[in-house]
Amino acid sequence: MSMNKYMHPRNIYKIPPDFSKLVKLYNDFATVAKTGLSGKVSIDFKNPNSLRVLTKCLLKSDFNLDVIIPEDKLVPTLPLRLNYILWLEDLLAAMKLTIDIKGIDIGTGACAIYPLLAAKKNKWHILGTETDKDSIKIAQQNIDRNQLQDCVELSHNSTGNIIKQLFINGNDRKFHFSMCNPPFYSNLQELCESRSPARPPPKNGFTGSPQELITEGGELEFCRKIIKESRDHENNVIVYTTMVGHKYTLAELIQDLQADGIKYTHTEFCQGHVTRWGLAWTYQNYDIYKLVPPREKLRKTRTPIVYLLPELPNAVYTVEEAFKKLSYIFRELNIDYKVMEKRGHNISVDLIAKTNTWSNQRRKRRLQKRLQDEIKKIKTDDVCDQNMNAKSDPGAVLNLFPDSIVVNNSSHSDNNESNNKALKINGNEETTHNKEIQYTPVVHALLKLFKKDKDILLQMEFYEGIAGKQGLHQIVQYIKNNWK
Numbered sequence: 001m002s003m004n005k006y007m008h009p010r011n012i013y014k015i016p017p018d019f020s021k022l023v024k025l026y027n028d029f030a031t032v033a034k035t036g037l038s039g040k041v042s043i044d045f046k047n048p049n050s051l052r053v054l055t056k057c058l059l060k061s062d063f064n065l066d067v068i069i070p071e072d073k074l075v076p077t078l079p080l081r082l083n084y085i086l087w088l089e090d091l092l093a094a095m096k097l098t099i100d101i102k103g104i105d106i107g108t109g110a111c112a113i114y115p116l117l118a119a120k121k122n123k124w125h126i127l128g129t130e131t132d133k134d135s136i137k138i139a140q141q142n143i144d145r146n147q148l149q150d151c152v153e154l155s156h157n158s159t160g161n162i163i164k165q166l167f168i169n170g171n172d173r174k175f176h177f178s179m180c181n182p183p184f185y186s187n188l189q190e191l192c193e194s195r196s197p198a199r200p201p202p203k204n205g206f207t208g209s210p211q212e213l214i215t216e217g218g219e220l221e222f223c224r225k226i227i228k229e230s231r232d233h234e235n236n237v238i239v240y241t242t243m244v245g246h247k248y249t250l251a252e253l254i255q256d257l258q259a260d261g262i263k264y265t266h267t268e269f270c271q272g273h274v275t276r277w278g279l280a281w282t283y284q285n286y287d288i289y290k291l292v293p294p295r296e297k298l299r300k301t302r303t304p305i306v307y308l309l310p311e312l313p314n315a316v317y318t319v320e321e322a323f324k325k326l327s328y329i330f331r332e333l334n335i336d337y338k339v340m341e342k343r344g345h346n347i348s349v350d351l352i353a354k355t356n357t358w359s360n361q362r363r364k365r366r367l368q369k370r371l372q373d374e375i376k377k378i379k380t381d382d383v384c385d386q387n388m389n390a391k392s393d394p395g396a397v398l399n400l401f402p403d404s405i406v407v408n409n410s411s412h413s414d415n416n417e418s419n420n421k422a423l424k425i426n427g428n429e430e431t432t433h434n435k436e437i438q439y440t441p442v443v444h445a446l447l448k449l450f451k452k453d454k455d456i457l458l459q460m461e462f463y464e465g466i467a468g469k470q471g472l473h474q475i476v477q478y479i480k481n482n483w484k
Ligand SMILES: C[S@@+](CC[C@H](N)C(=O)[O-])C[C@H]1O[C@@H](n2cnc3c(N)ncnc32)[C@H](O)[C@@H]1O
Pocket: 074, 075, 076, 106, 107, 108, 109, 110, 111, 113, 114, 129, 130, 131, 132, 135, 157, 160, 161, 162, 181, 182, 183, 184, 211, 212, 213, 215
């Protein structure tokens, strides 16, 4: 489902760019664009070159920025970058910081996208830091060719720190904000497996080099390091911010800030089919949570369900054994799970249920038996071809017995409300994108398993999904019923 309707209200890309106009304006764009029979102009979003050309042309047409984006580097998606800048505008305005704004962009990249946009759009002064020498060279060229040297300064970071180096040797520079789009992944394997199999394949082609996207410990440790270093520089930056790519990271960082009593707020950056999150914190006297509150949607979902797992017969009472049992249950329920973090006896797991496989189990077993009996009967009666086809085609069996379920490795179906809703939601919005039906999560949640004194606790936090928090309660109930 496209998230464009949730984009920042001032984001110009809420209205999709006019590709036919770009074709007329830019030869480069014309070479990557295709015109369909209806006259609609489109590009192949899976092709990195098309994405690069699109970004360059939009930067030119919408911001009068002339930018080099090297082939081996990340192509910044403009709606997302703009969402971040607009949220910063909101934060600064709410804090009544409007004049001569100075900011830091941590990891500015070859394109120097944030400094360019911030300088051109708002005349902010930005210090961009970068560890990659090639990127910083090109970033400087981008600043120069747009005559933004007065607004943007670049600093090569060859230390193991993230911001500390900016304030050494008595350097007491002051900034209104810092921002960061951190490298997301902790290693190449994680990068390759970054998308849960439960999610649709990415709509856009993949761009970026491992240096840009990988950092030890992934984005969580990178952001934790920014927070840690920010403590030593409470007064150098009024509001620290970062973007994060995983909701799990946001939840963890919020817990860290809460534990340390640091004031914070957060937001969602919605665009296309991708959601990212923004986190801001301050040591100054601003109640930023009240000034720019988090999005309602996210706040509503934060109270977790907690269940004390009883001891299992014939198993030692450990977090590891409990997780083994839970994994078994999730496989049984066809729920996709991915371990996000393992620390000592704490395990955090991302869960995605694509279909409701846990409701009305007894009814399902009855129906399955009926279905098997019917199939047996069809076999013995040796009836017409149509029913024979039905045997080999689960879809056809479903049509014959609409109230029944077909159990095989990949397909579960029942007539519960959630699944009907999934079909309706997608059917209403994008009837031509039927493929998305199978991907709409019924429940997406974060599971935490940890030891408290002698007990093992299961904590489930609802993220999203058409079954709502009720769906998560049902999963917990299923776990309770099957914890034996
Ligand atoms: C995901 S890219 C973001 C690039 C750009 N800001 C954007 O949004 O398109 C992360 C960048 O951070 C840089 N980086 C990684 N560690 C860094 C550090 N400690 N200090 C400064 N930059 C760093 C990487 O080289 C990379 O260019």
